Amino acid sequence: MGKVLIIGAGGVGTVVAHKVAQNPDVFTEIMIASRTKSKCDAIVKAIGNPNIRTAQVDADNVDELVALFNSFKPEIVINVALPYQDLTIMEACLKSGVNYLDTANYEPKDVAHFEYSWQWAYKKHFEDAGLTAILGCGFDPGVSGIYTAYAAKHYFDEMQYLDIVDCNAGNHHKAFATNFNPEINIREITQNGRYYENGEWVTTQPLEIHKDLTYPNIGPRDSYLLYHEELESLVKNFPTIKRARFWMTFGQEYLTHLRVIQNIGMARIDEVDYNGVKIVPLQFLKAVLPNPQDLGENYEGETSIGCRIRGLKDGKERTYYVYNNCSHQEAYKETGMQGVSYTTGVPAMIGAMMFLKGLWKKPGVWNVEEFNPDPFMEQLNKQGLPWHEVFDKDLEV
Numbered sequence: 001m002g003k004v005l006i007i008g009a010g011g012v013g014t015v016v017a018h019k020v021a022q023n024p025d026v027f028t029e030i031m032i033a034s035r036t037k038s039k040c041d042a043i044v045k046a047i048g049n050p051n052i053r054t055a056q057v058d059a060d061n062v063d064e065l066v067a068l069f070n071s072f073k074p075e076i077v078i079n080v081a082l083p084y085q086d087l088t089i090m091e092a093c094l095k096s097g098v099n100y101l102d103t104a105n106y107e108p109k110d111v112a113h114f115e116y117s118w119q120w121a122y123k124k125h126f127e128d129a130g131l132t133a134i135l136g137c138g139f140d141p142g143v144s145g146i147y148t149a150y151a152a153k154h155y156f157d158e159m160q161y162l163d164i165v166d167c168n169a170g171n172h173h174k175a176f177a178t179n180f181n182p183e184i185n186i187r188e189i190t191q192n193g194r195y196y197e198n199g200e201w202v203t204t205q206p207l208e209i210h211k212d213l214t215y216p217n218i219g220p221r222d223s224y225l226l227y228h229e230e231l232e233s234l235v236k237n238f239p240t241i242k243r244a245r246f247w248m249t250f251g252q253e254y255l256t257h258l259r260v261i262q263n264i265g266m267a268r269i270d271e272v273d274y275n276g277v278k279i280v281p282l283q284f285l286k287a288v289l290p291n292p293q294d295l296g297e298n299y300e301g302e303t304s305i306g307c308r309i310r311g312l313k314d315g316k317e318r319t320y321y322v323y324n325n326c327s328h329q330e331a332y333k334e335t336g337m338q339g340v341s342y343t344t345g346v347p348a349m350i351g352a353m354m355f356l357k358g359l360w361k362k363p364g365v366w367n368v369e370e371f372n373p374d375p376f377m378e379q380l381n382k383q384g385l386p387w388h389e390v391f392d393k394d395l396e397v
């Protein structure tokens, strides 16, 4: 059905490559390209399909990307490099007539700032070129938006309160490690918290608000209010929402390490001079922390991510909780990666599948909740991320 180019050969890229290769009826030709070609070759070896091609590319360089796109001629690019590369890859897609999908919104390297404006600014260009760009198609952002769209379509006349809850109850047996790229992860968590209420954004201190929430099959876990990028598009696309928040669990050990990292200046993202060499402390820290891709083997436990929604149906109040639990060990057995990479990579593959099947094909730049959620939800059940629903129970939020 279609040719796909995966950019990025990290934890998420590895899962995307496995899942794409498992669906040969949809993905007829596959290429993996990244900064370090040997990592792409290692993925191909692990999958055991010599027909998958690999290439070296610097995704910060539009000309290099255009040359690669023009030689391989993919129909869609799955961008699972870093958020810094979103705009260069989108530019190259426009120049070469290629469709686009990513899992995280653009961030400039020198400020940790999360907003869609930079990518939404490309809407008219993609429309004029007849190309589709699908933004934020991992789990959160991604499935969180699709769950919300599904709830709005099937269960609510008026969706009023949305809480996205993200629990990682896994144990990787390391004193401190992040579950995906440490630089991106620490930038996100050390930001001020922010949520939406009655048409306004309310800012909190980082990790200021927290409460125990109970996760299915896991139990209660301390959950912290964070800003998360999908809140921006969800309150725009579902204007009946009165309040939207995002919660993530952290253990005390993790938070203690994080506090020390910040207090000693290792979370800084500006350049410092070290013996005549310019280094960014957070990038240096990434180099000495455990590689998230190596956590899988000893990772136990599971993740649980979902949406808790309250609103009106037929004039009556209704609550709805939709979630997926994902086992780190099962994810590792299937792809060699832990659950956080798995829960991101599977939806990215499904988004590209939706495009190639013509179900999510619409020129412009779109967030996932702007497409029909039904065929995506059906694939989640088939591709390793089954979901469950709870109606009219206490949401705790």
Ligand code: NDP
Pocket (backbone or CB within 6 Å): 007, 008, 009, 010, 011, 012, 013, 033, 034, 035, 036, 039, 057, 058, 059, 060, 080, 081, 082, 083, 085, 103, 104, 136, 137, 138, 139, 140, 141, 142, 179, 180, 181, 184, 292, 293, 340, 343, 344
């Ligand atoms: P990794 O750091 O493991 O992998 C990133 C990959 O991108 C690496 O292979 C890296 O190359 C490559 N890369 C970085 N810069 C360039 C460049 N300039 N040119 C070409 N390749 C480059 O990250 P993850 O796999 O953990 O995360 C990937 C993406 O997924 C991130 O954008 C992250 O924000 C997003 N994500 C989204 C989630 C969601 O639910 N929506 C959840 C988790 C992650 P090299 O190996 O040489 O360093």
